[in-house]
Amino acid sequence: MSALARAGRAAPPIRLAHLGLGNFFRAHQAVYTAADEGWGYAAFSGRSAELAGRLDAQGGCYTLITRGDSGDRFDVIGSVVRAHAAAEHAAWLGYLREPRVGAVTLTVTEAAYLRSPDGGLDRAAVAEDIAALRADRAAPVRSVPARLVAGLAARHAAGAGPIAIVPCDNLPDNGATVRRVVLDLAAAVSAQLGEQLAASTSFVTTMVDRITPRPTDADVKAVLDATGLRDECPVVTEPFTEWVLAGEFPAGRPAWDTAGATITDDVGPFEQRKLWLLNGAHSLLAYAGSIRGHLTVAEAIADPACRGWVEQWWDEAAPHLSQPQPQVAGYRAALLQRFGNRAIAHRLEQIAADGSQKLPIRVLPVLARERAAGRVPQGATRILAAWIAHLRGRGAPVTDAAATRVVAAAAGPLPAAVGAVLEYLQPGIAADHDLVAAVLAKATEFEPS
Numbered sequence: 511m512s513a514l515a516r517a518g519r520a521a522p523p524i525r526l527a528h529l530g531l532g533n534f535f536r537a538h539q540a541v542y543t544a545a546d547e548g549w550g551y552a553a554f555s556g557r558s559a560e561l562a563g564r565l566d567a568q569g570g571c572y573t574l575i576t577r578g579d580s581g582d583r584f585d586v587i588g589s590v591v592r593a594h595a596a597a598e599h600a601a602w603l604g605y606l607r608e609p610r611v612g613a614v615t616l617t618v619t620e621a622a623y624l625r626s627p628d629g630g631l632d633r634a635a636v637a638e639d640i641a642a643l644r645a646d647r648a649a650p651v652r653s654v655p656a657r658l659v660a661g662l663a664a665r666h667a668a669g670a671g672p673i674a675i676v677p678c679d680n681l682p683d684n685g686a687t688v689r690r691v692v693l694d695l696a697a698a699v700s701a702q703l704g705e706q707l708a709a710s711t712s713f714v715t716t717m718v719d720r721i722t723p724r725p726t727d728a729d730v731k732a733v734l735d736a737t738g739l740r741d742e743c744p745v746v747t748e749p750f751t752e753w754v755l756a757g758e759f760p761a762g763r764p765a766w767d768t769a770g771a772t773i774t775d776d777v778g779p780f781e782q783r784k785l786w787l788l789n790g791a792h793s794l795l796a797y798a799g800s801i802r803g804h805l806t807v808a809e810a811i812a813d814p815a816c817r818g819w820v821e822q823w824w825d826e827a828a829p830h831l832s833q834p835q836p837q838v839a840g841y842r843a844a845l846l847q848r849f850g851n852r853a854i855a856h857r858l859e860q861i862a863a864d865g866s867q868k869l870p871i872r873v874l875p876v877l878a879r880e881r882a883a884g885r886v887p888q889g890a891t892r893i894l895a896a897w898i899a900h901l902r903g904r905g906a907p908v909t910d911a912a913a914t915r916v917v918a919a920a921a922g923p924l925p926a927a928v929g930a931v932l933e934y935l936q937p938g939i940a941a942d943h944d945l946v947a948a949v950l951a952k953a954t955e956f957e958p959s
């Protein structure tokens with residue numbers, strides 16, 4: 511056992527699997543689970559093997575650094591029992607065949623669900639995995655939808671009973687979204703498999719919130735200095751945390767609610783508030799803030815211009831939220847405090863990744879509502895303009911699952927670029943001349959002088 515032990519307690523039984531072992535999972539779902547000693551995790555990385563190896567060498571234990579204005583708090587989290595690399599497919603199938611494994615949580619990024627523009631599965635992107643599963647249900651597959659289908663098929667074949675899939679990525683209605691891509695893929699393997707998995711799988715919808723930046727070598731040193739423990743993979747997060755879930759758990763679940771999670775019938779109001787206000791403002795800061803030379807959220811929100819743009823965006827989004835306005839006002843005030851936490855170095859370049867996946871979720875719903883009300887929203891159009899400027903080489907570097915297409919769309923004379931990028935985001939939108947003119951005017955302000 512590593513020096514990072516579970517304070518004399520035995521490891522909990524593995525009753526959960528996770529896909530997308532990374533920082534957020536370790537600051538969020540694993541922490542809620544740690545409050546219930548009856549449930550432990552087998553966690554799999556989405557792609558790389560590196561973190562899984564380091565974590566498994568520590569018996570799954572790691573230090574959670576909760577970083578507030580008044581200093582750091584250090585807790586050893588022991589709910590992860592085994593950490594596996596993505597390639598350990600036989601182990602993945604093995605856990606899913608276990609009746610006592612009752613749920614699979616996911617944090618694999620928005621892009622990993624491989625949705626087509628209509629929200630269904632992008633079948634071309636998973637053609638190899640479909641062919642492999644048609645030939646052999648236990649064949650190694652790489653994409654997230656195919657790994658889920660392979661695991662669920664193995665479970666069904668083993669007669670292990672129904673299970674819950676619990677996506678924890680920043681996607682609206684994430685349970686229904688994941689249901690659709692998983693069942694599309696299962697049906698493409700065989701119609702019968704599609705029906706079997708539809709009948710035996712519950713897709714839970716969640717809203718997740720806890721700002722979790724990428725840790726650095728300085729965080730490893732901070733743990734050593736404060737606790738005397740050598741931890742190769744601590745995780746840093748803010749004090750705030752929120753988890754809202756709706757859906758069935760046919761094989762049970764940990765007592766996440768006693769650890770502070772909200773169990774509800776409708777995640778929608780929580781999710782809109784969080785995706786538009788927090789994530790929308792994050793995207794604005796990631797593009798506009800990095801163009802203004804800032805590196806982190808805390809730096810950008812301290813810039814009066816950026817702060818004003820964020821407030822303007824919130825003024826546009828807030829009236830479209832269904833939660834009571836005093837509650838929304840309280841959330842906005844808390845967000846300003848969270849964004850301003852200088853102890854958390856949340857890098858804008860991390861948030862800037864995959865704008866092609868994020869902006870349709872974070873910004874376009876508000877834009878559509880504002881246009882339906884006859885207004886041209888200045889905050890929303892500024893976010894789009896800043897993204898276009900980012901794609902044209904300004905601010906944070908471009909990392910995007912659709913980089914080839916969106917960077918090409920953003921190239922050349924600015925008026926054509928604005929039209930092409932907007933059309934990429936939402937076909938037909940470029941016919942809205944007032945909207946295009948507003949985005950163009952703001953994009954012009956972001957052009958190099």
Ligand SMILES: NC(=O)c1ccc[n+]([C@@H]2O[C@H](COP(=O)([O-])OP(=O)(O)OC[C@H]3O[C@@H](n4cnc5c(N)ncnc54)[C@H](O)[C@@H]3O)[C@@H](O)[C@H]2O)c1
Nearest residue numbers: 530531532533534555556557617618619622679680721722
């Ligand atoms: N970090 C946060 O503050 C935060 C907060 C709320 C929600 N989230 C959600 O969690 C996700 C992960 O964030 P993180 O901070 O843990 O990131 P991370 O980089 O630490 O971990 C991401 C995990 O997803 C896997 N992955 C990435 N792209 C993939 C792909 N295309 N296919 C398969 N697997 C893939 C990686 O291998 C890794 O296991 C976010 O994209 C977001 O949806 C993050």
Ligand SMILES: O=P(O)(O)OC[C@@H](O)[C@@H](O)[C@H](O)[C@H](O)CO
Nearest residue numbers: 680718719720721722789792861
């Ligand atoms: O994690 P992403 O890449 O979906 O988005 C980046 C940030 O906006 C996001 O991680 C927030 O920090 C998070 O959603 C806060 O709960």
